[in-house]
Amino acid sequence: MIGVFGGTFDPPHVGHLVLADEAAWALSLSKVLWVVTGEPPHKPEQPITSVEHRIQMVALSIRGDSRFELSRTEVDRPGPHFAAETLELLTATLPDVAWAYVMGEDSLIDLPNWHRPARLVDLCHSIAVLRRPMVESNLTQLERQVPGLAAKLRLLDVPLVDVSARDIRRRVQEGLPFRYLVPGGVAEYIREHQLYL
Numbered sequence: 715m716i717g718v719f720g721g722t723f724d725p726p727h728v729g730h731l732v733l734a735d736e737a738a739w740a741l742s743l744s745k746v747l748w749v750v751t752g753e754p755p756h757k758p759e760q761p762i763t764s765v766e767h768r769i770q771m772v773a774l775s776i777r778g779d780s781r782f783e784l785s786r787t788e789v790d791r792p793g794p795h796f797a798a799e800t801l802e803l804l805t806a807t808l809p810d811v812a813w814a815y816v817m818g819e820d821s822l823i824d825l826p827n828w829h830r831p832a833r834l835v836d837l838c839h840s841i842a843v844l845r846r847p848m849v850e851s852n853l854t855q856l857e858r859q860v861p862g863l864a865a866k867l868r869l870l871d872v873p874l875v876d877v878s879a880r881d882i883r884r885r886v887q888e889g890l891p892f893r894y895l896v897p898g899g900v901a902e903y904i905r906e907h908q909l910y911l
């Protein structure tokens with residue numbers, strides 16, 4: 715089974731690594747594809763860093779872990795990008811593979827608002843979810859909104875990681891330390907390219 719981990723990754727941080735690592739372990743994934751989003755349809759209000767910077771930062775984050783692979787499947791096609799369509803494309807390319815979508819609990823709560831959530835759930839063998847501080851999903855309600863979801867959920871059992879890209883961007887802007895909140899090489903990249911200032 716291959717994991718699909720979609721995100722803006724603006725910037726990637728240690729929460730993303732913990733999530734991908736735990737999902738890979740818990741679901742015995744042979745690979746986790748880090749799908750960098752071009753134009754996130756559900757974050758229209760927020761200006762995001764250019765896709766090539768985000769791609770470079772993800773590449774730095776996952777180097778050295780052979781289970782992790784960068785995927786350009788969204789950035790190389792015109793947006794807006796929907797996870798269900800990405801899964802359809804991946805399934806068409808590799809029809810014999812079982813897929814697991816990997817996400818944080820805030821994304822799970824938002825899933826009913828995504829484009830064709832039922833199709834996404836249908837195409838996934840499993841949906842691996844890491845809990846996130848300050849959010850609490852209601853599985854009964856989610857199942858009512860997207861029937862079939864509950865049976866595919868795999869809640870990951872690791873300590874909460876209270877790190878978000880938004881907070882890192884704020885810390886960079888305010889001159890606060892952030893070096894160990896991001897994977898090796900990413901802090902240097904942010905400084906070198908003067909991102910988030």
Ligand code: ATP
Pocket residue numbers: 720721722723724729730733816817818819820821844845846847875876877878879880881
């Ligand atoms: P932002 O703060 O800009 O909203 P983010 O930190 O949530 O960004 P994304 O790139 O949007 O980062 O996240 C990609 C996926 O990783 C989402 O499914 C999100 O829920 C999950 N995720 C990110 N950070 C964490 C975390 N600390 N714990 C659990 N899941 C996380």
